[in-house]
Amino acid sequence: MWPPRRGCVLRWLGQRICRRTTFLFALFWFGFWVFLNGLVFVHRTIFSDFCTDDKSKQVLQRVCEDYRQGVLTGDLCEDLCVARQVAYKRCLYYENGKKVIEAEWRGVPVVLKSKLENFSSYESFSLLEYQDAPELSPMDIVFYATLEIKNSLGLEVRNASVPRLWSQRLRERGRPYSRAELASLWSLLQQEEYTFFKVLQDLSRHVVKVLGSCGHFYAVEYLIAGHAWDQNLFSLEDLGGPRGPGADAPPSPGRGGVTERDMVHRIALSFLHMVRHFENDFSHRLHLCDIKPENFAIRQDLTVVAIDVDMAFFEPKMRDILEQNCTSDDDCNFFDCISKCDTNKNKCGSRRINSNLQVICDKIFRHWFSPTLLGARAGLPLQVALQRAVQDCAETAGGEDAEFNQAIQHRLLSLLTQLLQDSPGQRTGQGDTEGRYHAALNL
Numbered sequence: 001m002w003p004p005r006r007g008c009v010l011r012w013l014g015q016r017i018c019r020r021t022t023f024l025f026a027l028f029w030f031g032f033w034v035f036l037n038g039l040v041f042v043h044r045t046i047f048s049d050f051c052t053d054d055k056s057k058q059v060l061q062r063v064c065e066d067y068r069q070g071v072l073t074g075d076l077c078e079d080l081c082v083a084r085q086v087a088y089k090r091c092l093y094y095e096n097g098k099k100v101i102e103a104e105w106r107g108v109p110v111v112l113k114s115k116l117e118n119f120s121s122y123e124s125f126s127l128l129e130y131q132d133a134p135e136l137s138p139m140d141i142v143f144y145a146t147l148e149i150k151n152s153l154g155l156e157v158r159n160a161s162v163p164r165l166w167s168q169r170l171r172e173r174g175r176p177y178s179r180a181e182l183a184s185l186w187s188l189l190q191q192e193e194y195t196f197f198k199v200l201q202d203l204s205r206h207v208v209k210v211l212g213s214c215g216h217f218y219a220v221e222y223l224i225a226g227h228a229w230d231q232n233l234f235s236l237e238d239l240g241g242p243r244g245p246g247a248d249a250p251p252s253p254g255r256g257g258v259t260e261r262d263m264v265h266r267i268a269l270s271f272l273h274m275v276r277h278f279e280n281d282f283s284h285r286l287h288l289c290d291i292k293p294e295n296f297a298i299r300q301d302l303t304v305v306a307i308d309v310d311m312a313f314f315e316p317k318m319r320d321i322l323e324q325n326c327t328s329d330d331d332c333n334f335f336d337c338i339s340k341c342d343t344n345k346n347k348c349g350s351r352r353i354n355s356n357l358q359v360i361c362d363k364i365f366r367h368w369f370s371p372t373l374l375g376a377r378a379g380l381p382l383q384v385a386l387q388r389a390v391q392d393c394a395e396t397a398g399g400e401d402a403e404f405n406q407a408i409q410h411r412l413l414s415l416l417t418q419l420l421q422d423s424p425g426q427r428t429g430q431g432d433t434e435g436r437y438h439a440a441l442n443l
């Protein structure tokens with residue numbers, strides 16, 4: 001990071017010049033650092049203004065008012081508004097109306113989310129506008145929900161196989177839906193993120209669990225989110241120990257004499273399982289186009305979970321996004337998803353040429369497994385082999401080369417497994433259960 005020697009390239013000019021250049025460089029870097037920090041500070045103060053406890057509580061109060069008036073409903077409402085079983089903790093995020101709140105629901109830490117703070121800001125369900133509309137049957141709801149899902153995920157949903165698990169539940173209901181139920185469901189379906197989580201709920205452990213909802217707010221499990229500035233990307237100190245009364249911590253695989261290094265290896269393994277899972281286990285490949293520590297989180301059992309899916313696309317939508325007009329390859333980069341420019345047609349290829357694995361190697365694994373960061377342990381042969389594998393993985397696009405992708409994935413997998421087995425006090429066989437986990441999303 002710090003380049004103090006840069007000014008010394010022209011060493012023959014004399015020590016004095018060199019020193020002065022170094023000094024100026026240091027001054028420049030310091031100034032730059034102060035400037036950056038100032039920017040971050042200003043940004044924080046502007047936005048924290050909106051993310052206050054007062055405002056957040058007001059937002060939740062408005063949800064409850066609407067609930068009492070019968071405008072909205074959900075399985076969380078009773079606990080939130082009447083039984084007072086949802087304890088507000090703090091505001092995590094607020095921008096452009098998107099509200100993310102930490103709370104405790106019956107002792108379990110949860111995160112409450114909504115894309116817009118007010119229920120009235122969501123488009124209303126148009127069929128509800130007709131006062132004398134006949135009562136909608138569950139089958140109609142399934143139909144509309146399916147259209148909405150198709151729209152937001154960019155999937156061609158075949159009639160015979162709508163997201164089955166979900167629609168099954170809707171269909172099994174005997175009684176018709178109330179207005180509040182329909183309006184609430186509709187507001188949730190307008191949040192692409194909710195739709196995404198909900199559809200993949202029972203199919204993937206690498207997607208955050210939705211625990212309940214009230215109106216336009218839905219509760220997801222509280223996880224340990226990643227941070228670029230954290231030494232291990234995920235705060236490992238936050239692991240372990242029940243988070244509140246009644247929260248039964250799952251049996252902890254990675255504690256009790258197990259080093260931080262081991263935990264990092266386990267998390268890396270989970271990343272690899274996630275990559276394989278997103279590649280193979282759905283009827284369409286899932287592309288992650290914004291890969292950074294902040295968009296992932298870990299559970300207590302060290303499974304990696306995608307928490308920000310704004311930039312996650314199934315293959316059909318990915319192709320639509322990539323197919324752009326272009327004059328050079330530079331025009332074909334969509335965040336972390338890139339394709340090549342066909343200069344004859346001036347069109348970007350619809351196939352992505354890099355892969356989730358490559359970007360994860362580049363943006364996550366490199367942080368953990370780079371020669372400079374390892375210091376004393378760099379000498380261990382397995383560590384060195386791992387560093388080299390990560391390097392290869394990060395530097396080869398490999399999206400089109402399935403064989404290379406397989407090989408590098410396998411190499412990383414076996415190195416990490418070996419490293420874990422070699423470490424003292426290790427229970428064997430863990431982490432591999434996930435490999436056998438298979439889910440078929442038949443959309």
Ligand SMILES: Nc1ncnc2c1ncn2[C@@H]1O[C@H](COP(=O)(O)OP(=O)(O)OP(=O)(O)O)[C@@H](O)[C@H]1O
Binds near residue numbers: 220
């Ligand atoms: N399940 C969770 N557990 C703990 N923290 C969470 C959870 N979900 C979100 N967060 C925190 O809330 C913040 C905002 O959430 P989220 O990523 O959904 O917002 P966003 O609008 O998608 O953010 P971005 O601007 O990065 O796209 C995240 O940075 C994360 O730290």
Ligand SMILES: *[C@@H]1O[C@H](CO)[C@@H](O)[C@H](O)[C@H]1NC(C)=O
Binds near residue numbers: 097
């Ligand atoms: C939400 O509703 C409140 C009160 O009705 C209002 O003050 C606020 O401006 C609304 N926010 C948005 C984003 O519409």
Ligand SMILES: *[C@@H]1O[C@H](CO)[C@@H](O)[C@H](O)[C@H]1NC(C)=O
Binds near residue numbers: 159160
């Ligand atoms: C879907 O299939 C059902 C019967 O299986 C049929 O009644 C309905 O019209 C079909 N819907 C569409 C949009 O094709």
Ligand SMILES: *[C@@H]1O[C@H](CO)[C@@H](O)[C@H](O)[C@H]1NC(C)=O
Binds near residue numbers: 325
């Ligand atoms: C892309 O190029 C085609 C012709 O080559 C043109 O008709 C079309 O409008 C362009 N699209 C965009 C988004 O610029």
